[in-house]
Amino acid sequence: MRSPIPDYLDEVLDTCSSDRSGHVADYIGTLASADPDVHALAISTVDGSVYDVGAREHQFTIQSICKPFVYALAIDDIGLDRVLQAVGVEPSGEAFNELSLEGGTGRPYNPMINAGAIASHQLVRTDVWDPDPHTPGGEHRTEDVRRRVARVLGGLSAFAGHDLSIDYATADDEFASAHRNMAIAHMLRNHEIITNPPAEAVRGYIDVCSALVSVADIALMAATLANSGVNPVTGARVVSPTAARQTLSVMATCGMYDGSGRWLAQIGIPAKSGVSGGIIGVLPGQVGIASFSPRLDAVGNSVQGVQMFERLSADMGLHLMSNEQPSNTAVRWIGTVDDATMSPADDGALGDGGDPGDALLPDDGTPPLGLRTRVVLQGTLRFSGAERTLRAVVDCWDSGELLETVELNLTRVDSISGAGVRMIRELIRRLERDGRHVAVVDPDRLLTV
Numbered sequence: 001m002r003s004p005i006p007d008y009l010d011e012v013l014d015t016c017s018s019d020r021s022g023h024v025a026d027y028i029g030t031l032a033s034a035d036p037d038v039h040a041l042a043i044s045t046v047d048g049s050v051y052d053v054g055a056r057e058h059q060f061t062i063q064s065i066c067k068p069f070v071y072a073l074a075i076d077d078i079g080l081d082r083v084l085q086a087v088g089v090e091p092s093g094e095a096f097n098e099l100s101l102e103g104g105t106g107r108p109y110n111p112m113i114n115a116g117a118i119a120s121h122q123l124v125r126t127d128v129w130d131p132d133p134h135t136p137g138g139e140h141r142t143e144d145v146r147r148r149v150a151r152v153l154g155g156l157s158a159f160a161g162h163d164l165s166i167d168y169a170t171a172d173d174e175f176a177s178a179h180r181n182m183a184i185a186h187m188l189r190n191h192e193i194i195t196n197p198p199a200e201a202v203r204g205y206i207d208v209c210s211a212l213v214s215v216a217d218i219a220l221m222a223a224t225l226a227n228s229g230v231n232p233v234t235g236a237r238v239v240s241p242t243a244a245r246q247t248l249s250v251m252a253t254c255g256m257y258d259g260s261g262r263w264l265a266q267i268g269i270p271a272k273s274g275v276s277g278g279i280i281g282v283l284p285g286q287v288g289i290a291s292f293s294p295r296l297d298a299v300g301n302s303v304q305g306v307q308m309f310e311r312l313s314a315d316m317g318l319h320l321m322s323n324e325q326p327s328n329t330a331v332r333w334i335g336t337v338d339d340a341t342m343s344p345a346d347d348g349a350l351g352d353g354g355d356p357g358d359a360l361l362p363d364d365g366t367p368p369l370g371l372r373t374r375v376v377l378q379g380t381l382r383f384s385g386a387e388r389t390l391r392a393v394v395d396c397w398d399s400g401e402l403l404e405t406v407e408l409n410l411t412r413v414d415s416i417s418g419a420g421v422r423m424i425r426e427l428i429r430r431l432e433r434d435g436r437h438v439a440v441v442d443p444d445r446l447l448t449v
Contacts, residue, residue, distance in 0.1 A: 030061075074123040114180075
């Protein structure tokens with residue numbers, strides 16, 4: 001049995017692909033020639049499941065999506081207090097490449113605009129990574145620049161769970177016309193926010209922006225922030241909980257440039273976009289989401305990507321300000337039971353932890369079902385909890401341990417979001433379509449809307 005989540009993501013991708021408004025970033029040669037019709041969508045859960053659809057293998061340069069990750073690395077490298085001395089946290093209400101600094105302090109307004117990102121890049125340490133000996137030569141790629149880039153690329157790779165590389169052709173193309181970023185760097189140097197030569201600061205920043213990623217890569221990077229800095233697949237701690245929390249806080253209010261307020265109100269997911277067409281979103285404790293579509297709107301955000309996030313937020317109940325709290329252990333127990341003995345029919349249980357004895361709950365008048373697979377759910381089921389439920393049942397199916405009769409027991413469930421109801425109903429439909437008899441124990445009629 002196939003999980004319905006990829007099918008749902010395919011539907012979202014297909015629906016949003018009809019909007020062909022906007023245009024690719026034409027001020028960078030390699031981006032101007034990008035195929036505007038390539039698109040992809042991915043979700044990564046905080047326990048390591050990644051769902052990706054569309055052009056899942058397509059690589060693109062990370063561009064401004066690197067900004068939150070560089071900021072988090074800088075916080076851990078030199079400490080939050082020192083970072084705050086150099087970069088503020090207030091929304092600017094201006095374009096991402098505006099030549100402006102905070103009044104009184106001379107700091108960039110926040111790390112999600114170019115001024116703050118260039119400053120953040122200059123704050124990471126240069127003594128923890130050796131430069132890549134294969135880095136091509138280029139104007140202003142000094143030893144210090146190459147060491148700083150190596151440190152950041154190593155951090156981005158840890159977020160993504162594998163080694164990333166840099167598209168130096170794009171980096172050189174972008175650097176050749178980086179006049180506005182150069183002006184920003186000179187402004188930062190004048191206010192002593194950075195101390196290195198402006199050209200070196202811009203050179204390193206642009207090299208990092210040219211790291212190649214796929215939509216699944218940035219979804220997992222987002223999920224690492226959602227998981228308090230621990231990569232859900234590798235289990236490696238990439239940044240501290242403090243750095244992850246601070247980064248998400250700034251993303252929530254500043255990540256979508258001068259559209260950040262509208263984004264937070266309508267979609268409610270801390271996010272960051274890039275001019276190559278990518279967007280990441282982070283729902284703490286639940287998921288990382290990523291979209292890719294190159295056509296951009298007037299403020300530099302992907303047109304189709306914004307629509308994808310709007311659909312996902314509405315359908316799956318992902319708005320940050322929702323008062324529904326997710327359960328991190330939605331599947332209390334899954335295993336085999338038999339009415340004849342009222343005890344587990346085998347020695348083990350599958351799925352998330354739980355006690356087989358606790359799983360033996362009264363059926364509230366349901367006729368005896370005989371030998372069956374019992375799935376006991378608990379807590380509040382939002383998207384993440386429903387996804388864990390689907391995954392546990394699919395894994396049981398794939399292993400050949402799912403019996404002809406399946407009992408879904410919701411006795412311990414407090415509430416289910418609209419997204420959870422739709423996902424559990426779709427699970428039931430697919431089980432029945434594939435020849436299973438499904439008995440639902442739902443004393444509070446949570447699935448009846």
